[in-house]
Amino acid sequence: MQISLLLMEEIAKLFAIMLMGYAVVKAGLMKSSESKSISVVMVYLVIPCVIIDAFQVDYTPDVKKGLLLACAAAVLVHVLFLILTTILKQVLRLDTIERATVIYSNAGILVIPLVQDLLGKEYVIYSSAYITVQLVLIWTHCKNMICEEDRLEWKKVFLNVNIISIIVGVSVKAMDILDKERLKECRLKLGITKQEAAKRIQISQPAYLRYEAGSRNPSIQIISKMAEVFSTSTDYLIGKSADSSPNRLVVEQSDTPALFSLVETCKTLNAAQLMRLTAYAKALSNVTSDSEK
Secondary structure: OHHHHHHHHHHHHHHHHHHHHHHHHHOOOOOHHHHHHHHHHHHHHHHHHHHHHHOOOOOOHHHHHHHHHHHHHHHHHHHHHHHHHHHHHHHOOOOHHHHHHHHOOOOOOOHHHHHHHHOOHHHHHHHHHHHHHHHHHHHHHHHHHHHOOOOOOHHHHHOOHHHHHHHHHHHHHHOOOOOHHHHHHHHHHHOOOHHHHHHHHOOOHHHHHHHHHOOOOOOHHHHHHHHHHOOOOHHHHOOOOOOOOOOOOOOOOOOOHHHHHHHHHHOOOOHHHHHHHHHHHHHHHHHHHHHHO
């Protein structure tokens, strides 16, 4: 019951927007012919941006399962409507246009805003999965049914703005190589603020905020610098390895001159001498730890 009331509220908002548009035209502030420009912006810019943004989520098992269910539901719903219209075609004397109207609803321009407002933008991705199935059927079965021809327009399927938006959304997400959760984990482990992290990585604070929020992808060079600052590996930050241990260490002379001098000295030692030095360093570390206790 609550969902029905929320749905009615969102539909009422859409009608309110329509009435405002009507009022604007009647008041002479806009011509009715100019509504086409608004429709073009909505169909070819706003809705595609919403779809692309919807695919920028973490593809957890639940999300993958939801996508499969949405696709399966789309197929099932259309099959049921196909069967239903075939049965009722003779009884209600439905013509081709009426049958197409029953089978193929407006699942894009109207449904996506409703889903976004009613359930949240994280659910738009499932609407997009439904749209994908419907668009394929519209440009194959629906077109052939209305035009009474057998030719398939696969070009129009893949060049549809919503299909392109879905492909772009998936492609953009595939380029998301930085694991934002691990980046945040490394910063918290170091005990520093986002501002301090940005300063150490030598990037602006807004840029770092976007990286940790997952709204922007850093370059490989910046990821390497992050790994250096947070004493971890680039493989760990991009999710290729579960081991957070660093695979290289950078020692700056200006930061730790004594350690830098020791590293320089180690370059002149042979393998046996390095092993003896390492054993001595470990023993010294253990003695220091025991004395602190």
